[in-house]
Amino acid sequence: MNYSFEPIGVIRSPYREKFGIPRQPSLVSAARVRLELLPPYDHPDCVRGLAEFSHVWISFVFHQTMDRGWQPLVRPPRLGGNAKVGVFASRSTHRPNPMGLSLVELVSVSVDNGVALELAGADLLDGTPVLDIKPYIPFVESRPDAAGGFVDGPPPLLRVEWSEAARRHLAEADAPAGFAQLVEQVLAQDPRPAYQDDPERIYGVSLYCYNVRFGIAGGVARVLEILPAA
Ligand code: SAM
Structure with a gap:
């Protein structure tokens, strides 16, 4: 049997490429995304009560x-990139049915011009097709005593510093509100692949229309430049 689904919406996100997106939602609370519902689901009735x-x-x-x-x-990545677990014991993107599931904060619902949800803390790439939205029900879905397997607890955070040049670029850029906080929270997560630890290496992460250049050495992420994305 085959089943086919169509997207009910699309994500507009500051994350323009996979690199730098946190590995789970809520780790970067400064990430604001917009979920735009597509016709015929963009009717206010579909989100009444949400x-x-x-x-x-x-x-x-x-x-x-x-x-x-x-x-x-x-x-x-949480196991250092060497140890293996079964695909169904993981949140890997490479799955038999490539579907993801993220719990995110609902900041607002707008029905003025189409229907859109503003969401905080998402781990979603720009353009992600959305299949469904469901409300989170704390009394059945919150399990504070649950065992977290090999991902018990949040990952350690890096300290983030800004170079003089990066501060100047930030001041000159017409960046969206909360951009500096977004940069800091993204870099604090240590976006490098698990096996990479090269203090000389310069990385770039795409956020909105900017390429944020940074390096990581001795547990500190240093923002080097904020350039317009190519
Ligand atoms: N919270 C979801 C889950 O558990 O199903 C996603 C977890 S997955 C490990 C998170 C990663 O998915 C992000 O770091 C990003 O690299 C990747 N990602 C996000 N949106 C994507 C998309 N539309 N296509 C492919 N990869 C995506």
Whole structure:
């Protein structure tokens, strides 16, 4: 049996490429994304009552990686990139059915010009197709005593510093509100692949229309430049 689904919406996100996106939602609370509902789901009736919930589950398609298929075993970054676990014991993007599930904060619902949700803390790439939205129900879905397997607890954070040049670029840029906080929270997560530790290396992460250049050495991420994206 095959089933086919169509997107009910699309994500507009500051994350313009996979590199730098946090590995789970809520780790970067400064990330604001907009979920725009598509016709015929962009009717105010479809979201009536939703604004009373503080958090929603977003089901979506890993559209950018789905053509790479899947493997029974994956190497989660939290295990250092070497140890393997089963695909169904992981949140890997490479799955038999390339679907993701993220719990995010619902900031607002707008029905003025089409229907759109403003969401905080999402781990979603710009252009991500959304399959469903469901309200989060704390009394059944919150499990503070649950076992977290190999991902028990948040990852350690890096300290973030700004170079003089980066501060100047930030002051000169016409960046959206909260941009500096977004940069700091993204870099604090240490976006490098698990196996990379080269203090000389310069990385670039795309946020909105900017390329944020940075290096990481001795547990400190240093913002070097903020350039217009190519
Ligand atoms: N919270 C979701 C889940 O558990 O299903 C996603 C977890 S997955 C490990 C998070 C990563 O998915 C992000 O770091 C980003 O690299 C990737 N990602 C986000 N949106 C994507 C998309 N549309 N296509 C492919 N990869 C995506």
